[in-house]
Amino acid sequence: MTTTAVEQFFDRYADALLARDAKAVAALYAVPSLILFPGQSVPVSSPAQTEEFFASAWGQYEGVDTVDRTVSIMGSGPETVWADVTWSYGGSPREHFCYQLVEGAGGPQIAVLTLLD
Numbered sequence: 001m002t003t004t005a006v007e008q009f010f011d012r013y014a015d016a017l018l019a020r021d022a023k024a025v026a027a028l029y030a031v032p033s034l035i036l037f038p039g040q041s042v043p044v045s046s047p048a049q050t051e052e053f054f055a056s057a058w059g060q061y062e063g064v065d066t067v068d069r070t071v072s073i074m075g076s077g078p079e080t081v082w083a084d085v086t087w088s089y090g091g092s093p094r095e096h097f098c099y100q101l102v103e104g105a106g107g108p109q110i111a112v113l114t115l116l117d
Contacts, residue, residue, distance in 0.1 A: 001081045001101065001109060003073060007099060009108040010085065014067050020058045026050035030102055030109040037115050064089045079103040084116065 008010055009028070014022035025048040031048075035042040039089045074082040080102050087095040100112035 001076065001079065001103060005108060006071060006081055006083055006101065007072065010069055010071055011084075013110075014069060016052075018065060018067060020061075022051040022054040022058075023047075025054045027106070028109055030104055030111045033110055034112045036112065052081075061089075074098065080111070081108070 011048055013025070013028050016028065029044060029047070029050045031044060031047060033044040035044060065085055069088070070086045072084040074084050075081070080100060083099045083101060084101060085097050086093050087097075096116040098112075098114040099110050101108040102111040103109075
């Protein structure tokens with residue numbers, strides 16, 4: 001997976017998030033996938049599960065209509081990349097994640113999402 005493919009993936013991801021398009025966001029997650037937060041591990045077993053999660057979370061991003069991101073490739077392997085991504089909106093960094101991307105039928109998809117400090 002090239003750096004360009006990773007950048008294009010996060011362009012599509014940001015566009016889907018800003019459009020509040022839960023179906024488009026869900027298509028960018030592999031099934032199965034894993035979401036890891038402190039004290040919580042969420043196995044994702046269907047696109048509907050991802051759609052429901054994001055549809056319920058849009059309220060916390062009220063008023064956010066632009067986002068910037070900084071992507072750093074942490075490592076790669078056959079058909080996978082680990083990307084450190086900081087999302088900024090409202091003039092400052094707001095969210096920091098590690099994404100493990102894998103090659104899916106339609107391009108990269110998120111296999112593991114981990115919250116970083």
